[in-house]
Amino acid sequence: MSGEAGAVSREPGALAGYLTFQRFVGVLSVLVVLLCATVVLASLIGSVHIDLARALNGDLLDNTDRVILFETRLPRVLLAAIVGGSLATAGVVLQGLLRNPLAEPHLIGVSGGAALGAVIAVIVVGRGAFAETGLLPLAAALGALLSVGVIYRLALVHGRLQPYVLLLAGVIYNAFAGALILCVNAIADFYQAQGILFWLMGSLATHSYRLVLTIAVYSAVATVWLLLQTRHLNTLSLGEEGAMQLGVDVHRVRRASFIGASLLVGAAVSVSGIVGFVGLIVPHVMRLLLGADHRLLLPASMLAGAIFLIWADTIARTALGVVEIPVGVVTALCGGPFFIYLLKREGSKAFG
Amino acid sequence: MANSQESSLPFQAANLCFRYGAELVIDDISLELRCGEMLGVIGPNGSGKSTLLRLLSGVLQPERGDILLNGRPLAVYTRRQLGRQLAVVPQETIIEFPFSVTEVVLMGRSPHLGGFSFEGRRDLEIVHTAMARCGVSQLAKRSIHELSGGERQRVILARALAQEADILLLDEPGAFLDIRHEVEIYDLLHDLQREGRSIVTVLHDLNLAALYCDRVALLKDGQLMRLGPPGEVITYRAITEVYETEVYVELNTLTGAVNVLPLSRKYREKLAGQEPERRTKKPAPI
Ligand SMILES: Nc1ncnc2c1ncn2[C@@H]1O[C@H](COP(=O)(O)OP(=O)(O)OP(=O)(O)O)[C@@H](O)[C@H]1O
Ligand SMILES: [Mg+2]
Numbered sequence: 001m002s003g004e005a006g007a008v009s010r011e012p013g014a015l016a017g018y019l020t021f022q023r024f025v026g027v028l029s030v031l032v033v034l035l036c037a038t039v040v041l042a043s044l045i046g047s048v049h050i051d052l053a054r055a056l057n058g059d060l061l062d063n064t065d066r067v068i069l070f071e072t073r074l075p076r077v078l079l080a081a082i083v084g085g086s087l088a089t090a091g092v093v094l095q096g097l098l099r100n101p102l103a104e105p106h107l108i109g110v111s112g113g114a115a116l117g118a119v120i121a122v123i124v125v126g127r128g129a130f131a132e133t134g135l136l137p138l139a140a141a142l143g144a145l146l147s148v149g150v151i152y153r154l155a156l157v158h159g160r161l162q163p164y165v166l167l168l169a170g171v172i173y174n175a176f177a178g179a180l181i182l183c184v185n186a187i188a189d190f191y192q193a194q195g196i197l198f199w200l201m202g203s204l205a206t207h208s209y210r211l212v213l214t215i216a217v218y219s220a221v222a223t224v225w226l227l228l229q230t231r232h233l234n235t236l237s238l239g240e241e242g243a244m245q246l247g248v249d250v251h252r253v254r255r256a257s258f259i260g261a262s263l264l265v266g267a268a269v270s271v272s273g274i275v276g277f278v279g280l281i282v283p284h285v286m287r288l289l290l291g292a293d294h295r296l297l298l299p300a301s302m303l304a305g306a307i308f309l310i311w312a313d314t315i316a317r318t319a320l321g322v323v324e325i326p327v328g329v330v331t332a333l334c335g336g337p338f339f340i341y342l343l344k345r346e347g348s349k350a351f352g
Numbered sequence: 353m354a355n356s357q358e359s360s361l362p363f364q365a366a367n368l369c370f371r372y373g374a375e376l377v378i379d380d381i382s383l384e385l386r387c388g389e390m391l392g393v394i395g396p397n398g399s400g401k402s403t404l405l406r407l408l409s410g411v412l413q414p415e416r417g418d419i420l421l422n423g424r425p426l427a428v429y430t431r432r433q434l435g436r437q438l439a440v441v442p443q444e445t446i447i448e449f450p451f452s453v454t455e456v457v458l459m460g461r462s463p464h465l466g467g468f469s470f471e472g473r474r475d476l477e478i479v480h481t482a483m484a485r486c487g488v489s490q491l492a493k494r495s496i497h498e499l500s501g502g503e504r505q506r507v508i509l510a511r512a513l514a515q516e517a518d519i520l521l522l523d524e525p526g527a528f529l530d531i532r533h534e535v536e537i538y539d540l541l542h543d544l545q546r547e548g549r550s551i552v553t554v555l556h557d558l559n560l561a562a563l564y565c566d567r568v569a570l571l572k573d574g575q576l577m578r579l580g581p582p583g584e585v586i587t588y589r590a591i592t593e594v595y596e597t598e599v600y601v602e603l604n605t606l607t608g609a610v611n612v613l614p615l616s617r618k619y620r621e622k623l624a625g626q627e628p629e630r631r632t633k634k635p636a637p638i
Contacts, residue, residue, distance in 0.1 A: 247463030
């Protein structure tokens, strides 16, 4: 040991196996390029063929290609990118905080909580008022935060987080929130109720750049905020005590990260209803490809989540021709089997 | 003189009491860690050694009693300040995600770095040196999940070194290690001690305690039974009483340190009923 020290070069350049700035920039650049390509490609794909040259020609009158591209496809693709990025980022953070690779906003009931928050807000205040102010994501975030709090408390047994209690608590909270939403739905007037059900199933259809911008601002703020916690999230994988002994103020970091993740889930759920499994699949694949360091894992998962949901939504709106499948159905069809596979792999650990 | 020395004590604990639930696990323990010494903590399973260490590291709060770190109450330090002064090697470390060995050692720099930043040249140098000293440089890129118990233990020790703290609290750093790596770890601790660090280490190997520690604290059922130089604490009488098993104690002819030999049932029965004097090879203290 001390003897070996002399033999090993003292040049830190010889150090390997950690995140360098070059690697950080390199990986994220590749993902940004892929995302841009995805946005362009997905905007061109759809049930109606559009002529790109024609669509980009601003001089033509009555240019349906242009209308479809810029007023239907592009806002929808952008919204899918933001929602996918938010859900994947929230997945990374929840997994890190709960030290459980199976934690996912939908599975552990956070999306359900957000949906409940949004529905109650819409019923009480009315959708119109929220559309004006762009505060619906905030109401959903509050619902998400509340559910995180409740589920976290439930899963804390003798001061330790029990993974199986966590998943069970999530399932139960989801069922409970779902029942409450149906309850509210039954009480609310017919017109609103229809809207709620459609929204809950998960759709990214939008014509509003204003909505896209609002959600983008929420997500960007929360993501930057969470990025500033990423080293602490790394340390937290040593457990609460280990992190404390490495100088981390665990309670502050946990509070900050729960709030950030809730904002992301709130923003996503308020526009797209419940889209499950993005926060499970994307972080898991990224962790396999890039390693566990949250400083890279978080932004990389955000970009990959955006790419993933854009394609999932493209499938949702094209697979059956003119009829649309809810995007949540597409992600669940991919995510269900994936979850089973993870459960079998992680099962012995999570349920041991 | 006595006063200035007292305020420079790395640790000073007085009348510590702690319980998990109803049972008193730490029962009125007072001890101090002197500057530059290696203090060993020994005692049977469940006697409270790990709990004592967790109290000292501030992750548990004592029910009663005070802990002074460098003369000031533990509570006045922020976690970040503590992380720069105290490095802890826990009894077991479970790391949830597949971090590489280098990444785990880099975590030791956490108390010196912000929430999002890249490690500077100095951090990398420190980590590099720490890994070399603990003999884990060649494992750098491996996942922490793919190491043997002993390899992982040395990685965690490297992480503690990377913290560059003046005080080390170690909970069985030699567990899982083969004899070569075990003595190498204690030699390394000895070197660190000579560089001026103060060390508390829990250990089960009484012979290593006698060989390396300046003083030894013997715990039983949460009480401090004895505290002093190994030769005065690790005696036939104390060990048989506290561990409730027959042992053979002698002074090693090479090192002059106390040797404690656990005995199989055959020899325990053979020696039973004899005078304690007959069971130690003189001049080992009884
Ligand atoms: N988290 C906990 N909750 C409840 N009781 C605990 C907890 N941790 C330890 N104990 C109990 O406290 C007592 C002291 O435990 P401690 O871990 O300090 O023992 P130890 O001396 O380190 O033992 P070992 O040699 O086995 O490591 C034991 O009786 C143990 O059962
Ligand atoms: Mg112990």
